Amino acid sequence: MEPRVRCRKRIRRMRYGQALITIIIAAALLQPFSAVEAGLLDRVKDIYQLPEQIESIQKGYDATKQQLEEQKDKLAETMRQSAQAEERLIAQNKQLQEQNEALQKRIQTMEQTAQDKNALTRKITTIAITAVFLVIGYFVLGRVLRITVWRRKNSKLRQ
Numbered sequence: 001m002e003p004r005v006r007c008r009k010r011i012r013r014m015r016y017g018q019a020l021i022t023i024i025i026a027a028a029l030l031q032p033f034s035a036v037e038a039g040l041l042d043r044v045k046d047i048y049q050l051p052e053q054i055e056s057i058q059k060g061y062d063a064t065k066q067q068l069e070e071q072k073d074k075l076a077e078t079m080r081q082s083a084q085a086e087e088r089l090i091a092q093n094k095q096l097q098e099q100n101e102a103l104q105k106r107i108q109t110m111e112q113t114a115q116d117k118n119a120l121t122r123k124i125t126t127i128a129i130t131a132v133f134l135v136i137g138y139f140v141l142g143r144v145l146r147i148t149v150w151r152r153k154n155s156k157l158r159q
Contacts, residue, residue, distance in 0.1 A: 017051055
């Protein structure tokens, strides 16, 4: 609201208040004095103090309105900062998720490589042990056959 509009409203209210006070005073004066009570005089005094009270109430209202505007601005700023932080954290979360997926793939590849290496090592070990046993078996079988042939030969010679 513009200051001029507020002043006009305030002046209008004061005129209404003054007219009301004038009517009340005129009514009080037209009444016989014997019927006047102390309560009526107190009311008249209260009516005279109304413009001051209205001004203080108006000042309090304006101050409260100003505080409300400041709080509204602070809240808007806080919400803007919160939205920016949320966007930043969402982007960071997405980036970390992508890094995590890449690392998971690397780990899987490394584990597969290790498993393949272990399988190859087992296969080579099995082949080597089998070859050693075959060579040993060949020599043992050769010795056993020679001994068998030699005994047969010796047993035939003795007979």
